[in-house]
Amino acid sequence: MELRDAIRYRRMVRTFDPARPVPREALERILHAGTRAPSAGFSQGQAWLVLAGEDLARFWEFGIGGAGESAAATAPLVLVPFSCKDVYLARYARSDKGWTDRDEARWPVPFWHIDTGMAAMLQLLTAVDEGLGAFYFGIIPEQVQPFRDAYGVPPEYEPIGAIAIGYDAEPEKRDLRSRRRPIEDLVHYGSWGGKQQ
Template sequence: MTEFSDVVRNRRMTRAFGNDPVDPAIVDDLVDLASRSPSAGKTQGWHLVVLEGAATARFWDLSLPADKRASFRWKQLLNAPVIALPLADASAYVDRYAEPDKARTGLGENEAAWPVPYWTIDTSMAVMTLLLGAQDIGLGALFFGVFNNESAIRAELDIPEHLELLGAIALGYPVDNPDDEAQQGAGAGRSSIRARRSPDEIIHRGGWTGTPQH
């Protein structure tokens, strides 16, 4: 185990993986850790569809068909032995807040009663915890959007229509990516060379204008 601050500071999105499998027990441990993330009403209204080994092709064949892979920059991303799809369940939150101890909030009426979609927030926090957990044990992980053929992927994996698909997580053992190293610092616009904002640029103490309250 490393210090938490080191885990956070060293975490990176991994785009190059080796072929070594990840023990399913490790995935279980990471999900158990993620399940301890904050959850409104302890609803825990999120799910994870996990594809392992050869089964990851069920995702890639639809999200990145073979005829498009020649021009795909991150070819070693496809080596990731685990692809996990995080899903948020809004109905679980409506049902939970219709229970007697939460009914007074009015949030059990319907999804529209919620000023903020806590199902998305909670699932996102669980994903972040999983990413940090992977970093802590020496695994690489990448969260990325599912921008192509989502409907076909949902049908292939029998994902219920009412669940919100946040994206996908690739998980595995990281390897050096020569293509990435060759591009480091080459050309403007790469996210990795953007300056990190300082606390002074982020914090608005006392209000948006930053006027302290006394």
């Protein structure tokens, strides 16, 4: 599949065929794609928790409302991407970066979360390329610590959401074209509000 096609066909799939597991080879390609994302200073402060089977069944109590309330619980696979700020702060305190401290105030935005989000996007696109559907969603804030405890997640790793993956079983494809904002409202040339020449 061409990249432009993966981008065009990518959408949030919320209902999956629970009887069709994600092939191991597809999972490996999806995971590997995440490692190809940009990373400030090549810090690579990401990690993934792969959940399937019984491990996944426990997950839904920490997810988006529980298995009974979410069609996404039909997914046979969930990836939880994590960012690790400490890896970035340590990397930029090394001699080749010129900072001698780990001061978080030096960072204009939290690149550890941004880089992990870009990794997740590559994984969403790779799922499409593999003929699969995917759904990115957040973990309810008050459930993050119980989730960490249940899966033994080290305190320095922050989940930035989760990705449900499987074969698309949505009964009806949503047409969101009429809701998509026009590109002219989103892109500015030269200055805010500037139009393309």
